[in-house]
Amino acid sequence: MTPRVLDPGALPLPGAAHGEIDAAAVRLKRRSMAVLRRSLHIRTVDTGSCGACESEIRLLSSPYYDFHRLGLFFTPTPRHADCLLVTGPGCRAMDHALLSAYEAMPAPKVVVAVGACPLGGVFGADRYTRGEITDVVPVDVVVPGCPPSPLALIHGLLLALDRIEERITLQEGEQ
Numbered sequence: 001m002t003p004r005v006l007d008p009g010a011l012p013l014p015g016a017a018h019g020e021i022d023a024a025a026v027r028l029k030r031r032s033m034a035v036l037r038r039s040l041h042i043r044t045v046d047t048g049s050c051g052a053c054e055s056e057i058r059l060l061s062s063p064y065y066d067f068h069r070l071g072l073f074f075t076p077t078p079r080h081a082d083c084l085l086v087t088g089p090g091c092r093a094m095d096h097a098l099l100s101a102y103e104a105m106p107a108p109k110v111v112v113a114v115g116a117c118p119l120g121g122v123f124g125a126d127r128y129t130r131g132e133i134t135d136v137v138p139v140d141v142v143v144p145g146c147p148p149s150p151l152a153l154i155h156g157l158l159l160a161l162d163r164i165e166e167r168i169t170l171q172e173g174e175q
């Protein structure tokens with residue numbers, strides 16, 4: 001499936017009012033319950049980021065965004081994850097860890113590339129770095145930015161839930 005690329009121009013400007021963040025977050029909770037009938041569980045893999053994308057992801061758990069009130073969780077085990085958030089330019093030393101995490105996730109699973117790095121937007125390929133992660137895992141959703149804001153991440157997760165819903169519908173059609 002072709003990756004869906006979040007359009008940052010469609011988002012409120014950085015420094016969005018808390019009401020806009022709340023509205024997007026509540027929508028995410030509703031979509032999670034409608035598609036999965038439970039919370040969305042997320043595993044992150046850093047393939048050599050500068051740390052800024054990771055910082056933005058961590059902010060989702062801060063009291064300001066208060067991700068947990070929505071029943072959305074980061075999980076340390078890929079076996080419990082619906083969604084894989086990948087940062088960094090695909091350092092070759094991370095190939096095995098990235099692929100292992102992806103393979104351990106149960107279907108229907110979805111991969112979200114966070115920031116410009118995972119699709120080659122910052123570093124090129126060389127003997128240490130792939131420059132992009134698509135040779136290792138398929139990417140379903142792209143959240144552009146360097147780094148993307150937490151609000152952009154929430155909208156990227158909404159796209160991820162759309163992709164999971166499509167997969168569930170396909171599976172049901174095949175049964």
Ligand code: SF4
Pocket residue numbers: 048049050051052053087088114115116117118122145146147148
């Ligand atoms: S996209 Fe930008 S902020 Fe994110 S890891 Fe790459 S260089 Fe850092």
